[in-house]
Amino acid sequence: MAGVALSLTHLLLGLLYLCAVARGSAEALDNEAVSVVTDVEDGSTDEEDGPDVDPAKAAANGDKLGIFILVTDLQYKGADRLAMLRATVRLAEQNLLPYTPYIMYVFTLPDALTHVRRALSDLLRASGGPGGHLHVMPVANGTWEVPPSAMREKWWKGKWNAAYRLMGDWRLSFAPQYARSQGHRYLLFMDDDSYVTGKVGEDLVASFDAQHWVAGAHRFNRDALLVTWGLPELAKFFLMTHRMEPLGDLWAHCDPPSAAGLFSALDPEVAGDPEMVRTAAALQLPRTGGWDRVVLNGNCLLLSLRWWFRPKVQAFVSLARASGASFAYRWNEQAVIGMATRLFAPAARVRNLTFPYLHRVRPTEALRAAGLADDGGLLGFLGQGGEADGEDEDVEGDRGGEEGGTAAFRP
Numbered sequence: 001m002a003g004v005a006l007s008l009t010h011l012l013l014g015l016l017y018l019c020a021v022a023r024g025s026a027e028a029l030d031n032e033a034v035s036v037v038t039d040v041e042d043g044s045t046d047e048e049d050g051p052d053v054d055p056a057k058a059a060a061n062g063d064k065l066g067i068f069i070l071v072t073d074l075q076y077k078g079a080d081r082l083a084m085l086r087a088t089v090r091l092a093e094q095n096l097l098p099y100t101p102y103i104m105y106v107f108t109l110p111d112a113l114t115h116v117r118r119a120l121s122d123l124l125r126a127s128g129g130p131g132g133h134l135h136v137m138p139v140a141n142g143t144w145e146v147p148p149s150a151m152r153e154k155w156w157k158g159k160w161n162a163a164y165r166l167m168g169d170w171r172l173s174f175a176p177q178y179a180r181s182q183g184h185r186y187l188l189f190m191d192d193d194s195y196v197t198g199k200v201g202e203d204l205v206a207s208f209d210a211q212h213w214v215a216g217a218h219r220f221n222r223d224a225l226l227v228t229w230g231l232p233e234l235a236k237f238f239l240m241t242h243r244m245e246p247l248g249d250l251w252a253h254c255d256p257p258s259a260a261g262l263f264s265a266l267d268p269e270v271a272g273d274p275e276m277v278r279t280a281a282a283l284q285l286p287r288t289g290g291w292d293r294v295v296l297n298g299n300c301l302l303l304s305l306r307w308w309f310r311p312k313v314q315a316f317v318s319l320a321r322a323s324g325a326s327f328a329y330r331w332n333e334q335a336v337i338g339m340a341t342r343l344f345a346p347a348a349r350v351r352n353l354t355f356p357y358l359h360r361v362r363p364t365e366a367l368r369a370a371g372l373a374d375d376g377g378l379l380g381f382l383g384q385g386g387e388a389d390g391e392d393e394d395v396e397g398d399r400g401g402e403e404g405g406t407a408a409f410r411p
Helices: 002-042 055-061 081-095 110-119 121-126 162-172 174-181 204-211 231-241 268-272 274-282 311-323 332-344 363-369
Strands: 065-071 102-108 134-138 186-190 194-196 215-217 220-222 294-296 300-304 350-352 357-359
Touching: 065 081, 065 162, 065 174, 081 102, 081 110, 081 121, 081 194, 081 363, 102 110, 110 121, 110 134, 121 134, 162 174, 162 311, 162 332, 174 186, 186 204, 194 363, 204 300, 231 311, 231 332, 268 274, 294 332, 300 332, 311 332, 357 363
Parallel strands: 065 102, 065 186, 102 134, 215 350
Antiparallel strands: 186 300, 194 357, 215 300, 220 294
């Protein structure tokens, strides 16, 4: 009888143990869920996709900003892009580097590589050579290809050439991957005419770490309807299929301020596109309201790679690229990243960069604004200065707007 009682006691203790384990597991799961939500909200979750990082490179470059500039047409719009690029490099060295350690990667097509290196030869030497803070590198063939979903050129909308569309796809795909593989935790996209004309005054990497910012841009602009067409509908599809609500302030940029307002808002420019008019009529699209198309301007855009490689952020970016529309409609990086911040980052985690900055001005004007002289250091084979970029606004779409340190629209 004592043995039976002992067995029952053991059984009871075993059941109590199993209940405790189950309860503990449930609590652990609950705690994990809370932790993930908290991490997502402050942009610092440890769950990441993306390439493995060499510990040595992470140690060397983890606290250095990775700056990426792409130059593929040295006389784009008749302007001297190398004169612009030299001014961009010099101004960054004067006004950003003393405060924010960085490595600047200038990428160009292989057939222009020697030309670009010659134009920057003195700056490359002064930066420390191969181990310094300035590198000129070739765009690899495998990273400069039209996505399979956009191979049919007749599907492309607008008059932008393939290279301009490829730039946006390159920024969404190769650039963050390479930056991370080199150990960087933050990536800054700049154009060849992105001029830092005054002292930044802070270590941007340290500031983003301290405040848990996941993205920052110098300008928040309302993009053109054509270059965002279909993007809000894709975002709604993503929200539905992933059964989630936006972590950011997406509804504040929709009319009405809910999923009902997440659609491509029509405006007067539709009248000039017969195909768009027919589509709007056939689909009975609303004539008012919708997403306001405010995006992060791509000519000075800073990203946390830890945030960028979160699985859902990557899933959305991959969906945008796979749709073919990011290329065909030239959503490019600024619209896709802009929408991603609304979906996956609280508004408090997106920063408006306010250091002195100019874009779409002659390089001599930018240098003068910063107190630097035109050094004439283009080795004699380049002309002085360059035409002001942006005279033909519809070639690039709304990528610049007015210059200055405040946002044109509510971030």
